[in-house]
Amino acid sequence: MKRAGADISDAKNGAPAFGKFERKIAGRYLGARKSEGGVGLISVLSFLCIFLAIFAMITIMSIMNGFRAKMIELTIGLDGHMYVGSASANPTQLQVIGLRDRIAVLDGVENAFIFTQTQTFVQAQSRTGPALVTGISAEDLLDIDLIRDNIVAGSLDGFGTGHNGGDKIVIGAYLANNLGLTAGDRLTIYSPVLRATPFGSRPVFKSYEVAAVFASGLISADSLNIYMPVIQASLFFNQGRSPTDIQLRLDDADMIHKMKAPIRGAAGEPVFIETWENKNQSTATALKTEQVAMRFIFMIVVLIAVFPILSAMIMLVKNKSKDIAILKTIGATSGSILRIFLMSGATIGILGTLAGVFVGLLLCLNIAAVQGGLESVVSLVSGKPFSIFPPEVYGIDHLPAKVVASEVFWVAFWGFLVSALATFFPALTASKTDPVEALRYE
Template identity: 35%
Template sequence: MASNPPPFAAFEWMIAWRYLRARRAEGGVSVMTWISLIGITLAVFALIATLAVRSGFRSEFVGTILGANAHATILSVGEVDPLGNLNRTIPEYGEMAERLRAVPGVTHVAPVISGGMVLVSSQTQNWGVEVIGIAQPDLADMPGIAAAEQSAGDLSRLGEGIAIGSGVARRIGVRVGDRLRITSPNGVQTPMGRSPRVNAYEVVYIFTAGRYDIDSTRAYLSFDEAQSFFNREGVADEIQVMVEDPEHVENVALPLLQAAGDRAVIWTWRDISGGFLRALEVEDNVMFIILSILVLIAAMNIVSGLIMLVKNKGRDIGILRTIGLSEGSVLRVFFICGSFTGLIGTGMGVILGCLFAIYIDPIFSFVNFAMGGGVWDPSIRGIYALPAELHLADVLKAVALSLGLSFLVTIFPARRAARMNPVEALRYE
């Protein structure tokens, strides 16, 4: 007795391939196949492109935060002086910094002066900036500033002048070597009240950190000069801490707080930007669901094409069943027809999506040129260009979703073909 053929035998693939190449008289089947193929290709392309942009946007956002800001900031709860003013400076900042450096996982500790918003002026323009006082070696350890995307000047000369963001430089029209004037409302106390303090500094360094809000509002003075200018002699406003694993900075938050002392509080970068990141995650999940629905709609076209194919091939199915083809073989033939469309469409969508993520810069430049510029506003987006970062996990997620839905929806019309009664199929032939 002849043994049953194994599943997905060569003749099943041959029959399926024959059905996929519809003749001109069966053009409707061919059209539906092409519609299904194009639909799945575009849906997978859109899904991969969205996941890549999402990953790139988060990576760019977090990278610029961590590159130009502290991972954690130690502050003092403060004390009320006899005049009723709250003093939150840290007089023992040197000893506190040493204790923080001893915490496992800490890579860098820097006392800083937070001068707040001041007015910077050139000969023709004025602009409000946030001035931070920090020692030059400490600022050199900030990759977003010292190793900025674009920079001009010499950061090692910070003690001789001021470092400003490129957005500040454009606003007030200065370059390296020019002088600008800083006006702080918290100046010298006089019998007539507090008078503004004004000083002029040479621009020694201009940086582009990659974040619009940083580049357009940030300036740095040396720590000693900031102490003198902002009346902080002998104290620091806060202590900035860098850690080995900033993505899990919460793991070292308690040890840092214990090392800082009883009157200290801690703010991590997640406390400051966590709301935006959580909103971004919610948006990502919603977009993934919406695009998954698009993939499902595209996969449903396979059902329409297979139903038409089964209807057109009713006579063939009856003959195949009559000569001994089993229900399982018929089911696999039509399953191959549907899943092959999903497989090819998914592959083409993956190629297009990966190419989009890889060449997003020239694509974005072309779109910006075609639209006459101004497509991307960094003052709203926070970053200067549309980023994309391709991850294998995102690609595999899109492939698994597309193939899973394609295989799933193919089963139902394939089962209908397999269960077709050969006698009924041949009755009117």
Template identity: 30%
Template sequence: MTWISLIGITLAVAALIITLAVRAGFRNEFVDTILGSNAHVTVYSSIYVEDGDTSREIKDFDVWADALRAVPGVTRAAPLVRGQVMGSFRGSNAAVDVYGISYDDLLTIPRVGQNPDEAWGDISRFSDGIAIGSGVARELGVAVGDKIKLISPEGAKTAFGTSPRVSSYEVVYVFTAGRYDIDKTRAYLTFSEAQKYFNRQGAADEIEVMIEHPEKVDDIAMHLLTAVGDRGMVWTWRDASGSFLRALDIEDNVMFVILAILVTVATLNIISGLIMLVKNKGRDIGILRTIGLTQGSVMRVFFICGAFTGIVGTVFGVALGALFAMYIDNIMSFVNYLNGGGAWDPSIRGIYALPAELRLVDVLKAVSLSLGLSFIVTIFPARKAARMNPVEALRYE
């Protein structure tokens, strides 16, 4: 029974630590790819009427960008032109989300221009062509140096209507940002070229704002609105991904509760073992009590027996869980090998690998839960042993 209790506590604590580490790693990786590839705050214009047509174009985008850069905490404000087109190369087609941005601003995007997971080509040649995500390159079957066609239904306006616009661009840079959905659709053109291609002469679609402390984006949002005036509107990264992050928080809490129940069940085995021990040692307890051992001393003996099982199981569980979290990549590679590939599908999970981040606070939570439950459940059989009547224990001896 002691060995069963020990193994149960070890596995339960390890499962709790592994789960908390994976959830923390997944959340941090997800947030890092959001902040590393997208704007912290997107500033755009409300709808207005111009020449009888509604529009959201920002004509004075330079003025807006300068005003946003002046807000304390803002590190960058970059005008953007955005549009969705179809990319084509030798009969292969893919949906492409095109961002028109200046070269200097492209270099400041962490997961694209500064520190991508992988990159091919020369980003300094950005003005000569187009930069695309690795997913776009894979779907179209292109490499650096190839020319892809961008096809937009909103082309040149003629007397006979709007004709599709088809332009070819050399692929000069291919990047992997770490997010499957971004790498599969994202492409960058120079700001001036995107203005021509999407008929945005002298205008931008939005202003991409990066701030010093993204986690405090809600505090700075009102200041950004004030800077651009009544026509401005903002969309933060929390607005875009807040529901997913809240779902992760709920899932974290639920998983902790479920695994806490698992730890509780494992520690209950200590009660079974101690009750059997008390039954088997009834004669010894009676002799010790008759020679002067106090109830408190008997209780401490059996409490130490049960608590020691919980302590050893917790130590082994922490070691097992920490090793699993630290070598998660090797373990997932082995699982992928056994599964014949496809054990981790980035198209479903959004990121390319199962991350794990071992945090001290998570380990302490698991240790506190395990030791606390182990000590609590040990008290009851220990009290039963301490209260045993020595006369009754030795009646039939």
């Protein structure tokens, strides 16, 4: 009793806010049993609600970020994230090479290469089909790991060698299968530019040897893409004009807007810049809309999850009205009462938010192991192989998850904020309790 009196004396004499006295009372209220006027069970349920809401928000947003990154990868295929070109009317090849070299050393740029690209159609024996022919140097082709590491037939050794780059090309596995080709076979490529002759316009075509077949795993790329030495592509499609466009692959496709200023600065000359979003506007718009909508939905879910905290605090204030009156009678200030109940409610929200963030991050960072464990258990129980994401159906064989630090921060901040708001108004009501009215009928 002497210690309690000392604590009250400290409160009266201007003890620091959220001091020992206030923390002690808040802790007692938070853990009090129902018979003591506490809301212990409701506090536990409130903790679980905010925990599950934050956990779900972290996990699902990370998985959606992973799916978004995978969707971007499938949409882009083997194309670039950004395209840069000199704004000069007729830049020389040395100017273009210099521009490429200055951009390639920027942080965030995975690779940069000079290219030319043409949509056309091809023929092998009696089979024909559309194709996207990209002119690229042998060195730059080796920098594309999805091609270099996924050669299923032939070799890249002879690519780009010979007169004017030679006549060897590299094609996607689906395209090769559709045309009945393998390494060593020949493929006829048609130019979309007709050649004028005394007898009228005639199509231009040439036979090339398939040096290698790649299977990148991106169906859109494997079914259309053909890679040709850049010199040969310039002669065949561009009538000898040197290529002037530069394709960039970034470390992260979401960096396209941040990279524009550094690229313009490194260029040292006027340039035009195009991004994968410009070339795929409908897909980019759909992904952004979905991302914003899901964030809004989960913010509402967290908002709903704090209602049990609000209910618990209202009940606690009602049950402890006598205690509040006594505390005020012996000298506790309204500010002290406000802080006691703020700490009681905010503790639930803070602990639930931190637990949700921790468990959510733990799951996202180990999601491959979790998926593998689930598939193993189901396979063992059913007696046959089971996959959550059959690659032949979904195009992926695992559940992707991409943790974005800024999003984790804002989820945690939102959890703290709504928990504090849910606690503030009952705490404010408690601080305004009139001790005379509260004790009149006691």
